[in-house]
Amino acid sequence: MRMSSFTFRSLAAGLFAAVLSGPAYAQFLGDAFFVEPSVAVVPGTEGTIQLAVFAGTNPVGAAQATVTYDPAALEILGIEPVASGRVTPAVQWRKEGNVLHVVMVNGTSLNEPIGTVPLGNIRFKALGAVGRTTKLISKPTEILKPDAQAIPPGTEEHEGEVSFASAIPSARIAARGIVSTSPELVERARRMRPPGGIVTLQVVDASGRAQPVQVRIPPAAPARE
């Protein structure tokens, strides 16, 4: 919103960058991703991570996505349906090696849900050791409107991660997450959200405690608002 800094030169640079980077924003329409992409869990206990697709203004009748994970680090216990307003779509899943195939169908409404549409909460048991982090990779397979028209699935993969910690901070402490520009953390975050976004990563410290760390993902284009 830096209207005062606006100059012709920066506008031209911004437009050029936007052209070069293509429609960067469009990666979200049809994408599958994790709503809170970084979670921390105590080994041996259960945790969840929510998988969703973004459909923009289109209502979703059905969606399918895959999640690749490390079975040595996570034991998938189930995938539970998530209400989206008044609609609670049905969810089924299938495990093939280290890939989960998640299918959601909405038989109840022709008009909703729209926007960010949850496929389900993936419930898992944490098997990894304290201090380790395991990745999950989501990719959409097929998204349908209720009239069976296809919403083209995004081509990008988005990551989520589960960190294994001896202790999880309370919500109040987590809310005061620190900000980091660590290249390693930025690289982790970059795979979860589109350029220019912010991700709160759960980072396990030397004592085994998870710490929320806010990471800004570098922009894909020079800042132009």
Added chain:
Amino acid sequence: MHEIGTNARRLCAALGGALVLALAACGSGEDSSPGGGEPPPVENARAVIEAQAARSMTSVGQPVGFRASAVTDGIRIEQYRWTFSDGQQATGQEVSASFAASGPVTVTVQAYSGGQAVAEASAAVVVVDAGASPFEAFGIPSGLGNVTGNDRPGLVDAMRIAQYIEGVVGPEDIRVAHADIDLDGKVDEIDRNLAMQAAAARQALPSALLRPQAYPGAVVAMVSPMLLDPNADVSITVDGVASPQVFRALPGYASFLVPAGLIRNAAAEVVVSVNGVPSDRLSLDLLAAAEPTAPAADDIRAFFDQIDRLLQAQHDAIVADPGRLSTESVAQLRTLAAAGRDAFGNARLELERTLAGPNGDTLARLFQKALLANGMREFLAASQGVAGEVNGKSTAVSAAAVATPEQICDIILPELCRLKRGAEQLGNAASITEAACSAVSAAIFVGGAIIPADGPAIEVGAVAAFVKFCVPMSAIVSTASTLGEIVKPIDPRLYLTVTPTFLDRGENALVKPEVTFVGLQHLCGMFSSGLTELVVGQIIGKRIVAAILRNNTGARLLADFFAKYAEDMYVSLLESLEEAAYRALDASGLMGAFSEFVTQQCAIIPTGRANMPAQRVMLPLPSDQGSYSFNADGTANYTCPSAPAVLQSQITLRGMWPMCGKTAEVSEKVFCTPAQVGITMGDNGNLLDDIFEVVINGRSVLTSNQPVRSVSTTLPLGGGLNEVLMRGLAAPDQVGTYFITFSGATVVSGDALSGSDLTPGVTKRFLLEVE
């Protein structure tokens, strides 16, 4: 030998011409003989033989091997003569045959000793041509799961099934027969989940056990894309133990006998091997063997007593209201119902004879274990209420009258539900009997399936009588439940409509609870099109054929069924009942009666939505959440409280009513003192590159597919405080320039209404107060 056969016929007559005897010792002879040549009648029961096909399914022209095995009382079997239903004949203990046409082929083998036929058995092979269903004529199409008719089923089929279940699309929108993936005669959430599983696996069919839980000794059906090749050799193990019986009759499907003697395992591994290669692994909740708690004969009698009570209940339901049907139709339906009961009674006589015969105790224990393993105890518990239901009000609605909301509650729904539940329970009983018979046969021939030590020791004559007793039982029960089967696909659902849903304080909304009978229009349309015979035949056929596919592991039952019924199942069943019960059953007259019965149902049961009495359906409201006043047409007026508490302006109206054994619940939200709140948001930066999303109560209410300068919506929000979330979804330059404005509400706290930091992963919160 002729003398013995004549004696057997006399015995049959003495027992009232029981169908079972007609099929068994009475010389199953002429009617059930396959075409080609007539095997001579079997003279006595000094041997029991079993015929087994190397594969229960094959393709046209593909050879299949057949083998006979025998249990005898010491006599030597000198020859086996095979007669196929397509006219082929062969001799030898092991033979091979191939078939020129698709469909079920039955084969009868007779064992000869001393020049006399001493035993016979039959088997069946289902011949498939180019993947087509051999049971299309019975309402079981090929391509189950493909409800849209696309090249192959997928996610869209799962979605359509879900929409059909929820009433969002109708039977005209999908191929309903293709949606019954688990072959249980109805389309429900199980079929939806199976379709979703198929989509998840990117396969034409899901991979699943159609019963997730089973006792050792039970028959379990399964579906798997690995079973689509009709020529594949399939074997199945449970926790490493080979199933003694695997049976396939429909591409993609199989049923198998869970080996006896396995111990409890909540995650028993079922491994399906195709051509010797493990191809599918499924998990079965294997229960601990069901131990008898009563003497075997008592348990068996209790089971059949309950079936008898169900038949009685259905008989009462059919003929309780003769005023609704013509005298002729009532007579026809009464005859059918009575014939079913009589035939069943005759079958019980045969059972008693078998139990009283040599080795009756052992057979009783075998049968008891097999019944227990296949759900007898659960059936008895589930069917208690059905048999006891009596509806004394069923004469209150005449065909000409339009049912009132009270009559729908008190008469139509209970009567329909009773018929549906009766049909379901009788279907279960038939399935349990079939599965138990298969299990006992397997125990005898394979050894050890149920009671290992007893198998070879059983006196062969008793076994022969027992096996033949088993065959017709499910046909009798299925036929007797014909009328119930006709109405079974009709599914009542409860709806609630409230208009308007946004009210000022003290204002009224019309509350309309309604019932709709899903499937009724389809049925009525079929009957009014003059397709009575087709519908009835398919309903009966589907019930029987689908039950065989789900529950049969012994080819004998299928062979006998198709030898007798394949050509015209409906007429053959009626003839069987007629023969068994000595009653004149007129097929054309019964078709007319069925037609009239359905026509009456169609006249009485509303085809669209019909009012239910709000006074009885709607749950009372707390005094601070408004009130109802009730109208004569079944509707109600809801009145918003004149001064609701601030946070109670969104009020949920709830209704519930029992619907065929389940309690249907409906609810609708109304907003007292609502406000139409306008929301406008967008990217107001210099570069149009940001995407946002507005979420209220967990629901996305406003977003865009691409960056927009401004986008708006208007939606109702309840009075009081409402939390609005605005999320950043895309900001490629790390500058998420946003604005949001509201009309019709006041922002009392929260983040800035505009800024440049709403990037992906960031959420802005606003608290709105709606007056």
